[in-house]
Amino acid sequence: MQVQKFHSLSMRLLALTAAWVSFVVGVVAYTMLLSWNAESSAAALNQVNEIKIHFHRANVFTNTNYAPEMFDEEIRVSNTLIKGLHDIDLWSPFKVPNTPDIEDSINKATQVWETQARPQLFQQRENGATIDTEIFNSYTGALNHLKDRIEDYRVRYLWQMRYLQTLIIALAIGSLFVILFLLKRWVIRPVNKLGEVIDKVRAGDLSARVNVGTNDEFGRIGEGFNRMASRLEDLYDNLEAKVAEKTASVQEKNTNLSQLYEMTTFLSQxxxxxxxxxxxxxxxxxxxxxxxxxxRLVDESGKLSIVASSGLSGRFLELSSRESDTDAPIYRAYQKPLPTRFDLLKGTRDTAKELVKEGFQVSYGFHIRNGQTSLGTFEVFFRDNRDIASPAFRQLESFGTHLGIAIDNHRLNERERQFAVVQERTFMAQGLHDSIAQTLSFLNMQVQLLESALAGNDKQMVDETVKQIKAGVQESYENVRELLLNFREKIHKEDFKTALLTVTRRFEAQSGVSAKVQFSGNGPNLTEKQKLQVTFIIQEALSNIRKHAKASQVEVRIMNNRDFVASVRDNGVGIDRKLAEERKARHVGLSIMEERAKKIGAELVIDSEPGKGTTVEVRLPEENRKND
Structure with a gap:
């Protein structure tokens, strides 16, 4: 593991950098130590010279002409300096070098000072005698000897510093060449080799390979490049085959999409x-x-009946119509979730034998579904023993799903159309009941009165009754005409504004009452269903005004903003709420309007008081306008 790490270029560079930094730090630290010692030696020399100076000053101040304090100060300073030669402070650059010969010289100088020189100075101060020359020379000689030892020590460190600096210069030059050599060997040469091979590959030589010759990062890069080049060479050699393969795959997908689009388009139309x-x-x-x-589609009895076929004989269709038991192969396939393959040659039923007789060998059954609901199956038959590939299987399953959705939608649309017809017939019956049936009941009553008047030969009653019958017949005619015109509105594809103006103008022609129409707002258009129901509601409101309101003014207002509001207002006799509730079962006009409003999610509001007119308002909220 350690050898593998050392083969790594990054580890070698880190090790080389660490070694060089350690060497530089060591050399700098040793140079600082030599400089420190040389500085200490110079400071010690200065201190020895200062001792000699203070000794001479003390000798001078032994003269009684000088103040005793001056002499005492010199003696004190000399004592301090002599004592300082013995102090060793590792953090101070002003210490005496600690060697045996220097230590002996310090001890000797200290001994001469304490036993000879200092007592001689005190004696000279007290007696006024001159200093002993032998003592003077002995003390100064000891200090000079100490000074020479320190100077030798300092000179030796200075030479060591010169040698070390020379060595640093030599090593710096040598390490530069070593670094350049290693950089060329470890980095530049592998990069050059990789660049040469890249140039060859770029020029079209896909067989070129790089051989770095190392196990480091460049070696791994070279191996990766070689694998990439091999893969590229393989892709290039097999490019034509791969392009053909991909082209065939794309063409197959395009064909499937085209078929799917064609099938969905057909089913929707x-x-x-x-x-x-x-x-x-x-x-x-x-x-x-x-x-x-x-x-095959499932009928109401649960039987899978063939509803369409192509390429099959009448004999097979007859046999298949008789095959109704749930143990038949097609029924078992219908109950399974996945498509089924039928080997007709192994079939034992009459239908299978008939197919083999006609030359078929294999068939496949697929479900016709809408979501989770199975509506039936469709089968494809082959005269050869053919296998359908998985993509084609999925495509056929998709076709079955689209057919199931289309059939279900068609059935839902058909039921919706039937429901709409039934509902419109209900509205028509309600309209007939609310208008013509009541008028016919009135005419029947008048005919009975006419018979009584004729039997009693009451001419005045006969004339009055005939007049009432004529009025009833005319009202029935107008009601029938209005119903026919109202029902015809659904056939005409007029825009909403035109249809509403047509209804209003017809009301004016029938009733002789002026109707004012106002449009405002620029909201979204109503859907066809909403237009139709709102038009019918306004028709019914105008019809009720014509029959019951005895109004002289009518106003129709359309406000199409975020909410759609249509209102019909008259100045007629109004509606007695209590009376209207009592007659609601016989007069269904209001119920019809309420039902039509609910069909589009609207709200019908009727505001009326006896003698103050009536306002019919249908309000379609914004959130319900997009639901149809």
């Missing part, structure tokens, strides 16, 4: 389930190249 199944079979046979195809 088919007008009936029969046309849907027939077109589905034709396209499946075209897409798969099958020899026959059939669509």
């Amino acid at each position: 088919a007008v009936s389930i029969e046309d849907m199944n027939e077109g589905f079979i034709d396209r499946i046979r075209s897409y798969t190249g099958s020899d026959a195809c059939a669509v």
